[in-house]
Amino acid sequence: MRKRIVMLVTMAAVVATTLFGVPLGVFVARYYWDDERTELERVATAAALAVANDLSGSPQLPVVPADTTIGLYTPTGELRAGSGPALADRAVQRASNGEIEETDAKDSIVVAIPIMDEGRLLGVMRAMKSHKSATIRTAFTLLTMLGSAVFAVAVTWLLARRMAARLARPLEDLSATAKVLGEGDFTVRTGHSGVPEIDSVGTTLNTTAQRIGETLDRERAFSANASHQLRTPIAGLRLQLEGALESPDDPRPAIGKSIAAVDRLERTVNDLLTLARDVNSTPVADLGALLDDVESTWREPLASVGRSLEIDVHGAPAPRAAEAGVRQILNVLVDNAYTHGSGTVRVCARDAGGALAVDVSDEGAGIRPGVDVFAKRTNVHNGHGIGLALARSLAEADGGRLMHSDGSTFTLLLPSATESADRLP
Template identity: 45%
Template sequence: MSRRSAASSATGSRSPPCGTSATAWNRRTRARAAADMRRRILRATVAAVVCAVLLFAVPLGVAALRLYRQDEVRELQQTADQVAVSVPRQLRGSGDPMELPRTEGGTRIAVYDTGARLVTGSGPATGDGPVRGAMAGRASSATLGGRLVVAVPVGSGEQIRAVVRVSSSAAQPVHRAVLTWAAMGGLAALAVGVGVLVAVRSSRRLAHPLEALAATAGRLETGDLAARAAPSGLPEADEVGGALNRAAERIDRLVQRERSFSADASHQLRTALTGTRLELESALAARDRADPYGAMGSALESLNRMEATLTDLLALARDVPERAPLDVGALLAEVESRWHGELAAAGRPLRIVTDNELPGAVGSQRAGRQVLDVLVGNAAAHGRGAVTVRARETAGVLAIDVEDEGFGVPDDLDPFGRRQGNGDGHGIGLALARSLVDTEGGRLFLSRPGPGPRFTWLVAAPGG
């Protein structure tokens, strides 16, 4: 056997056999695990019921046997006391034989003189231990030869003139105890049966939520992020299910966010890559009339900016929204550094205006950089004249406006609709910019359609 086969055998063959799909194998594995769990719950409940019954029934059975024996001894003693009252002062030579009462159930009565000799009745010819004990002036009892024996003195103190001995079969208390034990056994069997029924129901009730949780986890494992655990009525399982649902929702949001960002970025950056490629090919084709190295340097700079954009997008797609203070001055400085030269080359000025007192704002520097890059790039591609970026306060919230002197946005066009690219590859699209702003807890909207269109970004406030 190979080392891998031995390891597989040692771990219980956790991998699916040949010809069996992983889904079916996982389903059967979960079914076996659920059945094992139900059996464990059933065994534990039945064992608890049986232990409880035994701990209650055994002492009770012993106590019942002792009680029946004490009852029998007490009855024998009462009989002996009744006989002792009728014992004459002279046991021998009185002329009239002493009459003993009739008894039932094998009870025997005997009277002994002070010499422990049998005078009348049924008993040993010479008094035994209980008789000798009664001679000392106290009633005594014992079990001799399978019989319960009670001896009672006649007289008191030093005037003991006779002893009455009464005996019966020692099996009578046992017979009564056996009947009681049988009744207790029936009740115990009934209790165990009820315990089994309760255990079966409880095992199903406890196992079903766990099976549902396992099934939901299995669906999540296969990539079904829409799977959710339904309420079961079991608080502990519902708490675990709620945590699983929250984790699934968070993973779903992160995955959707990453997919959306990746799709939009690839769609928009493909145009930029195509433009850069055409620029390089044109420069190479015109090698006799122009120096291609300038175009190559410009293309390399564009590629570096696109690489930085992709890095920011991937980081934003994977991370949770940031709630750190937003450095507005640094953002505006980056906008000026990034766009001043390109706009100046086209004869269009870039104006950065900042109010004296700005309210606090929170968010991600990466997201802010990308949003402003989109808005300024959109103005550069579709607008005219000067581009103005202004940071101001409105109703206690930081607002950043980006406007130009163009004709504006047509009424029938949604500027934030997906795949509404800017055509020349700048930026990553207004749709993704709005998605970034929404994720950061702010708002992005077209505050003035035109002429002189203006986009306004309301940045999330601290504690908002």
């Protein structure tokens, strides 16, 4: 690309210089030749005037420039004084008719001026000058013009190289960035070039890389998130199946509960797949259905360890969030209370200044001071694992917040259906 830009700009400069320089050169050459003729005619006229009153005697011709010769001819065509052919040449013969004659010889310019007295021809003054002077002046000027043209084209070539580099470098950077993206590195970004069109393409490429990277990150995190989120439903299903083994007389209740557990498990898988592929969907969620799902999922596991679940709703507005994300956040919070807490687990939904606040708490000792419960850990048996970190990221994806309020209480804030995320308290 750089070579093409330089070549096109340089060729344009050459064409422009040629179109301007050739006519100018022709004009300059004609000007110098016309100037030589005018000067030679002036010399001949001055010489004719100098001898006009002394033709009857021995006329003295004036001094002329070294490259010029003059000669005085009689009306019959003989050379009377000065330099020139012994007999009248063509220019002198034509001037004998009473008109000024200019002739270009092979290597000189000839001007013949008649000397008249009341219409009578007294003689002819012939002046001749070599072409050398006009040729030298013309050649010098044309060479100067040619040098200037070469200099202008050279400057244009240098400027074209700079311009080509300025235009090509951002495109080369875009190409390199696209290559790195193709190799799987979606953290690479293009820089600012100062060329609006190229910057627009770079911004689009950066946005695409960011979106692809986020999508791949969600897909890569799916297995870890799924293992964490599916652990409790699978454990509940196992308990129900073990209970069925202990009551072989009538397995239908246990089978029914197992089918319900499988349905919840399927919904959890679907939620995780939805969240892995798209975390930007923010429809209005059905809060009542979400809380009913929490109750149906957790009441029996808590009861199996002698604990209870309480759900309260105090004028809570409907949240503007994806149901899949809110369901997983609530499951993570209740699972955290189930795994690390004690006593009754309480889920309280309330109005928090136009936003939805959901408090999840238990009667345990709470979080130890200095522990960052939202830091993702790979060992889920020594702390709170990836669940709370996942829940916070899901809340932020829907424009909400997940906070550790105090002790064993966590608060989920979500924008209501009528409020924006920047209005959260």
